[in-house]
Amino acid sequence: MSEYVLVLFYSSGGHTQQMAESIAKGIESAGIEARIRTVPRISAQTEKTQHEIPDEGYLFASKDDLAHCSALVMGSPTRFGNMAAPLKYFLDQTSDLWLSGALVNKPAAVFTSSSTLHGGQESTCLSMQLPLLHHGMIIVGIPFTATGMHINEQFTKYEGGSPYGAGMISHKENLSKNEDSLCHALGKRVALIAKKLTC
Numbered sequence: 001m002s003e004y005v006l007v008l009f010y011s012s013g014g015h016t017q018q019m020a021e022s023i024a025k026g027i028e029s030a031g032i033e034a035r036i037r038t039v040p041r042i043s044a045q046t047e048k049t050q051h052e053i054p055d056e057g058y059l060f061a062s063k064d065d066l067a068h069c070s071a072l073v074m075g076s077p078t079r080f081g082n083m084a085a086p087l088k089y090f091l092d093q094t095s096d097l098w099l100s101g102a103l104v105n106k107p108a109a110v111f112t113s114s115s116t117l118h119g120g121q122e123s124t125c126l127s128m129q130l131p132l133l134h135h136g137m138i139i140v141g142i143p144f145t146a147t148g149m150h151i152n153e154q155f156t157k158y159e160g161g162s163p164y165g166a167g168m169i170s171h172k173e174n175l176s177k178n179e180d181s182l183c184h185a186l187g188k189r190v191a192l193i194a195k196k197l198t199c
């Protein structure tokens with residue numbers, strides 16, 4: 001079976017998706033396939049349901065995508081300081097993987113995009129790590145030695161990115177240079193750790 005890192009994200013406005021794509025480039029720079037998958041919006045019983053295959057964009061993740069990955073990088077917009085419900089809904093259907101220990105000892109990292117600097121990026125990253133810890137995954141962060149995390153830059157910048165995970169402040173259209181560099185670094189780091197753990 002081929003080795004891949006699953007980049008699992010939800011995005012309604014495209015910012016978190018940009019991060020997922022940058023992280024995927026970092027993963028592939030380490031010589032492992034990045035499999036990008038999203039999750040459907042949640043709809044109430046009274047609303048129309050979505051097709052199994054989305055009309056556009058990335059495929060929806062299956063539980064098999066998660067069960068067989070070598071590592072996971074998971075991202076969501078910040079929603080009231082926490083992950084968005086569609087991603088949580090996907091995770092809430094993974095009890096069987098928890099019971100079988102399918103994700104135990106696999107590396108995992110998180111990322112988020114929020115509209116403001118103090119809008120809860122860190123609480124979102126930390127709370128996204130909780131279910132992954134329950135699954136027995138090994139949490140990977142971003143060291144301060146990474147370009148864009150240097151202490152002088154952290155003191156002055158109005159950008160996302162922390163030791164807890166990659167971040168993007170979405171008042172602007174695109175990832176800044178530092179944010180992009182931290183997404184890339186996180187993807188590469190997770191992929192390199194996955195390689196070391198599997199060989």
Ligand SMILES: Cc1cc2nc3c(=O)[nH]c(=O)nc-3n(C[C@H](O)[C@H](O)[C@H](O)COP(=O)(O)O)c2cc1C
Nearest residue numbers: 011012013014015016077080081114115116119170
């Ligand atoms: C219901 C809701 C809650 C949100 N909560 C926060 C928040 O707590 N802090 C914040 O800075 N931005 C918040 N936002 C803004 C989004 O985090 C931000 O626009 C994000 O970049 C969207 O990502 P996307 O383009 O990938 O969907 C919220 C947006 C929505 C719709």
